[in-house]
Amino acid sequence: MAALEKVVLAHGSGGRLSRELVEKVFLKAFSNPALAPLEDAAEVKIPGATLAFTTDSYVVTPVEFPGADIGRVAVCGTVNDLAVKGARPLALSAGFILEEGFSGALLARIAASMRRAADEAGVKIVTGDTKVVERGKADGVFINTSGVGLIPKGRRLTSSSVRAGDVIIVSGNLAEHGVAVMNARDRLGLEGGIKSDAAPLNGLAETVLKIPGVRAMRDITRGGLATVLNEVSGACGLGLELDEEAVPVAVPVKNACALLGLDPLYVANEGKLALFCSPEAAPRVLRAMRAHRYGRNAALVGRAVKEKQPRVRLNTAIGGSRILLMLEGEQLPRIC
Amino acid sequence: MKGAEQFSSPLWRDRALAAAALSEMEKLVAAASEKTGGTVNFMEVCGTHTMAIAASGMRRLFPKKLRMLSGPGCPVCVTSQGDIDRVLALAGLPGVIITTFGDMLKVKGSKGLDLHAMRERGADVRVVYSPLDAVALAEAAPDRQVVFIGVGFETTAPVIGGAVVRAKKAGLANFSSTAFFKLVPPALELLLSDPENRIHGFMLPGHVSAIIGLEPYRFVAEKYKVPCAVTGFEPLDILTGINMLLKQIAAGKPEIADEYFRAVKAGGNPAAQKLLAEVFTVCPASWRAIGTVEGTGLKFSKAYEDFDAVKRFKIPYSDAPEPKGCLCGQILLGKALPPDCRLFGKACTPSDAVGPCMVSSEGACAAWFKYGG
Numbered sequence: 075m076a077a078l079e080k081v082v083l084a085h086g087s088g089g090r091l092s093r094e095l096v097e098k099v100f101l102k103a104f105s106n107p108a109l110a111p112l113e114d115a116a117e118v119k120i121p122g123a124t125l126a127f128t129t130d131s132y133v134v135t136p137v138e139f140p141g142a143d144i145g146r147v148a149v150c151g152t153v154n155d156l157a158v159k160g161a162r163p164l165a166l167s168a169g170f171i172l173e174e175g176f177s178g179a180l181l182a183r184i185a186a187s188m189r190r191a192a193d194e195a196g197v198k199i200v201t202g203d204t205k206v207v208e209r210g211k212a213d214g215v216f217i218n219t220s221g222v223g224l225i226p227k228g229r230r231l232t233s234s235s236v237r238a239g240d241v242i243i244v245s246g247n248l249a250e251h252g253v254a255v256m257n258a259r260d261r262l263g264l265e266g267g268i269k270s271d272a273a274p275l276n277g278l279a280e281t282v283l284k285i286p287g288v289r290a291m292r293d294i295t296r297g298g299l300a301t302v303l304n305e306v307s308g309a310c311g312l313g314l315e316l317d318e319e320a321v322p323v324a325v326p327v328k329n330a331c332a333l334l335g336l337d338p339l340y341v342a343n344e345g346k347l348a349l350f351c352s353p354e355a356a357p358r359v360l361r362a363m364r365a366h367r368y369g370r371n372a373a374l375v376g377r378a379v380k381e382k383q384p385r386v387r388l389n390t391a392i393g394g395s396r397i398l399l400m401l402e403g404e405q406l407p408r409i410c
Numbered sequence: 411m412k413g414a415e416q417f418s419s420p421l422w423r424d425r426a427l428a429a430a431a432l433s434e435m436e437k438l439v440a441a442a443s444e445k446t447g448g449t450v451n452f453m454e455v456c457g458t459h460t461m462a463i464a465a466s467g468m469r470r471l472f473p474k475k476l477r478m479l480s481g482p483g484c485p486v487c488v489t490s491q492g493d494i495d496r497v498l499a500l501a502g503l504p505g506v507i508i509t510t511f512g513d514m515l516k517v518k519g520s521k522g523l524d525l526h527a528m529r530e531r532g533a534d535v536r537v538v539y540s541p542l543d544a545v546a547l548a549e550a551a552p553d554r555q556v557v558f559i560g561v562g563f564e565t566t567a568p569v570i571g572g573a574v575v576r577a578k579k580a581g582l583a584n585f586s587s588t589a590f591f592k593l594v595p596p597a598l599e600l601l602l603s604d605p606e607n608r609i610h611g612f613m614l615p616g617h618v619s620a621i622i623g624l625e626p627y628r629f630v631a632e633k634y635k636v637p638c639a640v641t642g643f644e645p646l647d648i649l650t651g652i653n654m655l656l657k658q659i660a661a662g663k664p665e666i667a668d669e670y671f672r673a674v675k676a677g678g679n680p681a682a683q684k685l686l687a688e689v690f691t692v693c694p695a696s697w698r699a700i701g702t703v704e705g706t707g708l709k710f711s712k713a714y715e716d717f718d719a720v721k722r723f724k725i726p727y728s729d730a731p732e733p734k735g736c737l738c739g740q741i742l743l744g745k746a747l748p749p750d751c752r753l754f755g756k757a758c759t760p761s762d763a764v765g766p767c768m769v770s771s772e773g774a775c776a777a778w779f780k781y782g783g
Contacts, residue, residue, distance in 0.1 A: 082526065084761060091761055260539060325415055332417035334539075335771065337465075391423035392645045394467025397782040402760040 088296025088342070089401025093305075111309065113233060114155040114293045117225065126161035128152055129220040137184065137214055139258035141250070141269030144217055145184035147344050149191035149199075150272045151295065152221040157276035158291035158347050160231045160283055161223030163197040169218040170202070174209040184215065195274035197221070233309035235289045236350045242314065242376040243349045243359055245278060245369045246271070247324045248299055249331060252341035257330065264333070266326025273345030278366045285362060287355030292348045297401040298340040302348055303376075303386045304400045313381030316398060319391045320375045339388075340401045350378070422644030423466070431649035432471055438656035439473040442610070445659055451477045451608050452655055453601070453744050455594060456615030457484030457772025458643055464781035466645040476652070479744035480767075480774035482597050482697065483615055485562040486513045487742060487766045487773050490696040491730040493561075493590045494766075495519045499725045500557050500588070501528040501535060506723075507551065508535045509544035510559040516769045520730035541573035541587065548577065548585035557719045558587040565617040567591045567708055568682040571689035574710070574717045586719035591708035592695050594618050595626040600703060601743060602634045609744055611637040611655035613648070616670040621686075623678025624666045631664040642670035689714050698766065699732065699739020738765035741774050748778040755779060 078098045085095040096112065108116045115128035132148040142150075149166065156163045168188065172181070192199055199219075250271040257264045275293075282288060292302045299321070307314045316339075323331075323338045331338050345368060351359050356374055363369030386398040421427070442450045454460055460480045463469060469478070482488050498519045501508045508525065515525045515537065529535045534554075538544050541558050548556035560570040570587055577585040594615060601607055614627060619640040630636050637658035641651030651669040658664050668674055688711065695707025710718045719725075732739065736758070737751035748754050748767070758764040760776055767773035 080530075262539065328418075329416045332415075388467065390465075390467040390645075391420075391425065392428035392466055392468060392471075392649075393425045394469070394471050396464065396467035399780055402780065 087401055089301050089340075090399075092297070093400070111232065111234070112305075113159065115159045115161065115221075115223070117159070123227075124225040126156045126159040126223040126225050127220070128155040129218065130155065131216060131218040133213065133216050134255060135213060136258055137180065139255050139270060140267070141254055142272035142344070143184055143187050144215060145188035146191045147251075147270070147272045148217040148219045149188050149195065150274045150344055151293075152219040153191075153195045153197060153274040153276055154293045154345070154347065156221050156223035157274070157279040158231070158293045159223070159225060160229045160279065160291070161225045162280070163195060163221055163223045163276055165200040165222055166192060166197055167220045168199050168202040170204045171212050171216040172204065172206045173212040173214050174206060176214050181215065191274060195276055229283065231288070231290050233290045233292065233306040233350075236306060236310040236312060236378050237289065237352075238312055238378055238380045239353060240289060240350050240378045241353050241356045241374055242303070242316070242378070243351065243356065243363070243372060243374050244294070244299065244322065245275070245347045245349070245363055246345075246371040247322045247327065248294070248343055248346060249323055249327050249336075249338035249341035251344040252298075253327050253330045253336070256334070262334075264326070264330045266329065268326050268330060271343055271345035273368045275345060275347055275368060278363065278368050279347070281362045281366055282349065282359050285351070285355050285358045287352035288349060288359065289352070290350045294343045294346045294348050296342045298338070298342060299348060300337075300339040300386065300398050301400045303398065306348075306350065307384045307386050310378065311384050312378045313384060314376060314378055314386045315389060316376040316386060317389045320373055322371045322373045339398065353377075418644060422646045424646065427646055428649060431646065431653060435476070435649065435653055435656065436473050438653055438660060439476050442656045442659040443475040445662075446610050449475050449477050450610050450656070450659070451479055451744070452611045452613055452652065453479045453481040453609050454613040455481040455483040455598070456613075456618070457487070457770065457774075458617070459613055459615070459641065459648065460484070460774050460777045461772055462643045462645070463648060464777040466648070467781070468645060468648065478613075479609070479747070480741060480777075481601070481612075481744055482742040483563070483594065484767065484770050484772040484774070485566065485592075486517055486770035487738060488592055488697050489517070489561050489590055489766065490698050491520050491732050492696055492727050493588075495521075495730050496720060496725045496727065497559055497588065498523055498525070498528060500719055500723060501525055501533040503555075503723055505554055506534065507547065507554050507556045508533065508559060509538045509541075509547060509556060510535065512537045513770045513772070514559050514561065516763060517766050518733075518763070518769075541570045542576065544587075545573050545577050545580070545582065545585055548582050549580065552584060555584050555586070558585075560587040561590045563592055563594055563615070563618050564621045564686070565615075567690060568621060568685050571685045574689055574714055575685070577717060578714065586717050586722050588719050589690065589709045590695070591690065592697065593692070593706055593708065594622070595629075596703070596706040597697075598627070598630055600697075600700065600706070602630065602636065604743070607744070609636060610659060611639070613651050613655065614638050614640040614666075616640060616642045616647075616673060619670065619674045619678070621679050621682045624668060624674070624676045627666045631666055635664050637664040637667075639667040640670050640674050642673065696727070699742055733764045736765035738767045738775070741767055748775040751775070
């Protein structure tokens with residue numbers, strides 16, 4: 075692999091180039107067994123317990139949009155990275171990079187929203203940091219959150235433990251966050267009340283983890299479901315099949331994606347997880363998810379299969395099939 | 411928007427209907443291949459069809475003797491290297507804001523630079539969803555020159571024409587656009603006039619036809635005896651369109667069939683045609699891999715030539731060479747498929763593309779790369 079020449083925007087897309095950036099620069103520099111699996115959170119062993127540890131930075135424009143704001147997303151994103159590893163969140167940190175001139179009232183609203191999201195997740199923000207940079211050196215506010223959680227004894231969720239025959243379940247309608255933000259950012263005027271799905275999923279995760287046969291969960295964020303499935307396929311060495319018709323997408327979001335030329339399978343979410351479990355566990359997992367406020371539209375969308383090459387295949391509505399790659403570059407509005 | 415899908419319907423991807431169309435296709439292809447004496451080669455002229463065929467995974471359901479070739483209908487792909495260089499030259503001008511659709515960002519000029527690279531070097535390049543956004547930007551920034559990168563076919567031209575009309579009415583002296591527009595019917599004539607062409611039928615673009623109607627294609631069936639079907643973009647549209655072409659071969663009666671009649675009327679869209687006639691005039695256009703051909707493009711008419719960015723900033727055209735080893739030209743002419751190119755998937759991928767067919771989201775190479783053959 076050639077060395078990284080220059081950082082481009084697509085290195086932050088969450089897709090294949092993001093992966094390459096991490097592999098070329100950070101994995102090389104930091105290499106260690108806890109980092110190596112590159113999952114949503116790392117497992118750190120201490121005497122008598124296993125911790126999950128994660129960090130994430132948030133740079134969204136605009137900072138407020140229908141359904142959520144940068145603060146809610148910053149708390150939920152980190153809580154969810156812990157939750158999908160089966161961890162109970164213990165504490166969060168919050169670091170702020172503020173641009174000179176940023177509105178005090180807006181900052182207070184963001185902080186209050188973080189508090190509400192943390193209360194909902196049952197976790198406290200126990201430490202923080204603030205830096206202010208000159209006007210023009212940042213875009214309003216950037217937030218970094220880190221989180222630490224406790225993985226209960228005997229629980230081990232990892233993408234590499236997915237087996238052939240296991241099924242794939244998503245916890246609800248996809249692509250709402252990405253479309254809501256794009257609609258607000260570019261004032262597209264799309265109707266249908268499209269809102270960000272940002273939500274803490276630790277409650278939902280706890281409920282389904284009581285069911286035996288759950289092998290792994292992943293937080294479906296940037297790069298969308300397509301990218302997450304490619305990562306899992308690589309980690310477990312199996313082919314994954316996704317049934318196009320089974321993937322839940324709300325009608326207004328479908329319309330928005332059709333209009334903009336976006337594929338919902340690549341659009342970001344902030345309150346959805348993908349779960350891998352044995353086929354026997356699937357009915358109970360679906361029932362448990364659908365009984366939870368953040369899992370009402372949960373659906374079984376595919377399965378793991380033995381294949382020569384670990385890759386993701388999409389079974390299309392008309393009965394065809396094609397390969398589903400990781401996000402390449404950025405998703406951009408098209409010409410016609 | 412609540413309630414029903416607005417741009418599609420589950421019926422258009424219904425599995426049982428698709429299976430019925432495919433089984434009919436199986437029989438029709440067998441009959442047609444006897445007449446063609448081998449494979450039956452249809453060209454989908456439009457990039458949106460290329461993507462729709464790939465995204466629905468239908469290629470592996472097609473009868474073996476049916477081949478769908480991608481044609482010169484992806485706006486970015488057919489733009490010549492010389493015109494791309496002009497876009498980059500415009501981006502390099504001080505004080506200019508370049509506004510563009512996303513697809514144009516990563517097309518490389520002859521010096522290996524693209525608009526992304528120009529942005530890193532300080533150019534002000536912004537992606538917009540509509541040329542009207544660019545006009546609004548010009549109104550909001552009177553001390554800057556706002557240039558829209560206009561490329562495309564009869565579909566995109568009226569939208570940009572409308573933006574220019576609005577800019578003229580508002581008396582905006584700081585808005586302009588390129589007019590690198592191309593026309594579909596003369597492009598078909600270009601393909602057909604090549605004696606080596608092996609095209610047995612055209613799947614004609616739905617959106618372009620919604621503007622121009624059916625009449626401009628008449629010569630294809632009458633002069634060249636090649637079947638045509640204006641086709642929509644849903645999986646069942648495409649299967650039905652293919653069957654309409656096959657039936658014409660079987661009957662030996664080439665015509666301009668209209669599968670997409672829910673959007674395309676024989677007379678097209680008179681309002682858009684009037685706008686095109688007012689804002690543009692037919693001119694020579696420079697096509698990638700083909701060269702400059704008389705009567706195949708649109709430029710601003712006398713009344714609107716002040717809005718021509720190339721004129722306003724006096725950007726010269728130079729015949730720049732196309733990238734070595736790149737088969738985009740052959741692919742656009744239906745003479746090669748993406749995997750035939752030795753750069754495909756190796757030196758040329760969507761994130762580091764050599765040719766425009768890999769850059770554009772509607773390019774044949776991007777479709778093959780993203781969705782597999």
